[in-house]
Amino acid sequence: MQIERPRPITEQVNTIIRQRIRDRTYLPGKRLPSESDLALELGVSRASVRTALARLAADGLVLRKQGDGTYVNERVHDVDARFGGLWDFSRLIEANGYHPAIQTLTAERRPATPQEAEWLAMAPDMTVLSLVRLFLADGRPAIYATNVIPAALFKVEGDRFDGSLPIQRFLRNYCREEIAFAVSNIEAAIADESLRQVLRRESDAPLLKLIETFYNKDNHPLAFGLSYYDHTVLRLRMVQAWG
Amino acid sequence: MQIERPRPITEQVNTIIRQRIRDRTYLPGKRLPSESDLALELGVSRASVRTALARLAADGLVLRKQGDGTYVNERVHDVDARFGGLWDFSRLIEANGYHPAIQTLTAERRPATPQEAEWLAMAPDMTVLSLVRLFLADGRPAIYATNVIPAALFKVEGDRFDGSLPIQRFLRNYCREEIAFAVSNIEAAIADESLRQVLRRESDAPLLKLIETFYNKDNHPLAFGLSYYDHTVLRLRMVQAWG
DNA sequence: TAGTGGTCTAGACCACCCT
């Protein structure tokens, strides 16, 4: 593993340490080398090492103790999803130990619903690109997700696109837009008959409902998302550093 | 507003800028002074200003554009809860625009349930301090929360304590422990008869269920929490910065 | 007391946006 220029050094250091934790170079519960030692070994400044470690601590992967050292957190190996990491459904499924698959149910242009128009801050009945997908974990339906993008943003001729992309990639590739932040609402909901059928559920146990809007740096809404999680299939376990 | 030594400078700068956004010194959608100007004005280094701004950006309060400037995010004024800010129930209720109140339903020592023992990594039947509370928003029941702490941690003679404290304060005051990180599970659940009664709900609409364990830096479980949110009373709206 | 992480500074160079 070598430090090279183009990618930010702090990110590279972050990746290297993550890797060493994963391959047990740094053992769970044990102390990492000191910041100075790491800086010396990798040939970077201590500030860069500190930035990388701060990120790892925020993700709960390491614990830092002043006057003592930095330790590998032994309790977060099975927990990949951070708070705020609910968007890349495929990664979420993998983090739960399943093999992810995606079914695109519909992909069409249609007028926005009132709710969508409100969240996207657009005039009602503007046309949107609607993408309805089902995410499977080892073949079992786990997430039913609707994503809606103002058609005006779509910059590709015809309607040829890869329906399996996570929303941020989709926006980057086909709309040349970058997500700056998202506003999310979490609710609980009962599945209606059709949803229950799609998710192949017998019981009427409730589902998690996630309502999201994605914005770029100019505060323009880029996309709206409405997702239903079956938490009996997919555990939603998250780590949050305290700070 | 003056910079003084004892509190970390980056925090003070963070507070000052937050204040200026709140009192509309910096207007929504408008550009902040440049990092260098802020550093000069406040008499601190640019690095300190940058650390403060990075935190504000992570909280979604400002948007930073390279080569352009830092802008006040006009869309997050009504959104206080960040991802991971689900713990201070009173603050959450205030952020929703209600007046918070707390009812302590029970406060007792009892043996741990199997689920609690598992999450707290303790032997079954060890005794715990159990705290069952109801949080009200403008008088309406919004959150039903059970918190459980291993009795061995409790360092106060007798059982005199303030039952209205958020969990992190409770642990600090009565157990001399600091929370380093938390592991959370989010689920959806139907209220049973007794819970429906406590929350004064007629409908059988589902609730959000939050299962949490809190750890200190030594990876010891400090507390376990089981909370039910009525999202029809309390909106759970959160911001997540992307970067 | 020695070593660790926590904080802060001053200064450099770069990438990018605006005009």
Next chain:
DNA sequence: GGGTGGTCTAGACCACTAC
């Protein structure tokens, strides 16, 4: 071209913990 944020460095001092 001039100003902005993005990155990185070297070095200083402090607070805390383990021994």
